[in-house]
Amino acid sequence: MKKNTTLSFFLLLPLLTGVFAAEKNIIFLITDDQSPTLGCYGNPIAKTPAIDALAEDGTLFQNAFATTASCSASRSVVMSGLHNHANGQYGHQHSFHKFSSYFNVIGLSLPRNLSEAGYRTGHIGKYHVSPEEVFRFETYLKGNPRNAVQMAEQTKEFITAESDQPFFLYFATSDPHRGGGKDKNSKRTLKPDLFGNKPDGKSHDGVDEVFYSPSDVPIPHFLSDTPETREELAHYYQSVSRIDQGLAQLVKILKESNLYEKTMIVFTSDHGMAFAGGKTTVYEGGLKVPFVVRNPYEKKRGIKHSALISHIDITPSLLDFAGTLDLQKNRPKNWQDPKKSFPPTQTRSPKDNRGVTGKLSSYHGKSWLSILGDPTKKHWDEIFASHTFHEIQMYYPMRVIRDDQYKLIWNIAHPLPYPFASDLWAASSFQAQYQKSMSAPYGQKTVRDYIHRPEFEFYKIDQDPHESNNLASISKHTAILNTYKEKLKSAQSKFHDPWIMKWNYE
Secondary structure (H helix, E strand, O other): OHHHHHHHHHHHHHHHHHHHHOOOEEEEEEEOOOOOOOHHHOOOOOOOHHHHHHHHOOEEEEEEEOOOOOHHHHHHHHOOOOOHHHHOOOOOOOOOOOOOOOHHHHHOOHHHHHHHOOOEEEEEEOOOOOOOOOOOOOEEEOOOOOOHHHHHHHHHHHHOOOOOOOEEEEEEOOOOOOOOOEOOOOOOOOOOEOOOOOHHHOOOOOOOOOOOOOOOOOOOOOOOOOHHHHHHHHHHHHHHHHHHHHHHHHHHHHHHOOOHHHEEEEEEEOOOOOOOOOOOOOOHHHHEEOEEEEOOOOOOOOEEEEEEEEHHHHHHHHHHHHOOEEOOOOEEOOOOOHHHHOOOOOOOOOOOOOOOHHHOOOOOOOOOHHHOOOOOOOOEOOEEEEEOOOOOOOOOOEEEEEOOOOEEEEEOOOOOOOOOOHHHHOOHHHHHHHOOOOOOEEOOEEHHHHHOOOOEEEEOOOOOOOOOOOOOOOHHHHHHHHHHHHHHHHHHHHOOOHHHHHHOOO
């Protein structure tokens, strides 16, 4: 009798857990190549009322950082809680680039572990990681990733499905990534990219397009104020406003279904905007991202938080919200050794490189859930960044350590010219300066300085947020520079970075 009672309890436990967890849904909205160019971040022209409202009802992180300004590499970090050099996704997943995470990352995978915790997991939009078996969602929804409003409508059935299970929706736009051709209506020789906008001033279905004047756009510190830059930024902002309308539609669906007060919404981007000086770099323009969290169970709202947070924190934080994070071991409560739980099958040979399980058994990041309502709380003392590839032909490893005072960049392949992503090389905003001369200004640098970089870049980031004055070669800063080199080495060791050996040779 006792045995049957125990069995009945364990059969009932998932149902009890499901009823509780159904009050804790998650929507994770990640955009593509977006900087904190939003009204809630003080941008004077951005029309982003839905994101601004989310920030007013949640927590806005002012110092949120991607770990690498490259699409696939960054998304692998988001979905694993591990730096990309450690999870194996060094660069792009698609086409001939062919990078992929280790199979043994499956033990820490965000969608896998939420599914194990009883969540219905759904994905719509950009995926861009590999292997699918590691980052597997139960439901893959179809939608136009250039139309976030239409995407939101496509998720309605998934969100509102009658179920005792909570849901996790990974909502990934392709806006405001470059693409869709050039604006042929431009009168300039170098024509701007459309950034996914319809040509000739047309609108995406169901979208009330917001059009921006090139004369009104603010110029980021890493770009030059040229007509070409202004035209491209105007298209970029239009794409950003389209994303905002998609979020508004998601919120509408949640409210109409009485789910808004049961759903955490996280809004961020994979990395900074797709301009030379932003995307693919480890400068602030590449790593600094928007990050807004609305936790319906957090009493304190409208928080502007100065804590340093990183994309490595996303997976442990969402698992923490779901109640399935082991805070002591910093991994899923029901974590199992992938070699034991997922033995080789016909698709996984014993000879495959699955990664070293011991280095893939806990998260690099940590949960920020407990600090959302307290702006006085710190999170990280320093942020580590790790970039190696974007496109496969773009080998240029960089490592970064940054705190609230200094930022050190180690350009490991500094004798090489800095490699360009194909779309950034073709950008009118860059070509306009490049075609003038190598001495032409580009943001805080010259074109020559942007392409040919020193081994170390060392900035007093609290006084020089635009990274304009490299202190690395100034003798009076040698002692503090050496201190940060040691901090960088320590972080590389902690996060199992193979490039640490480059300190000893080459």
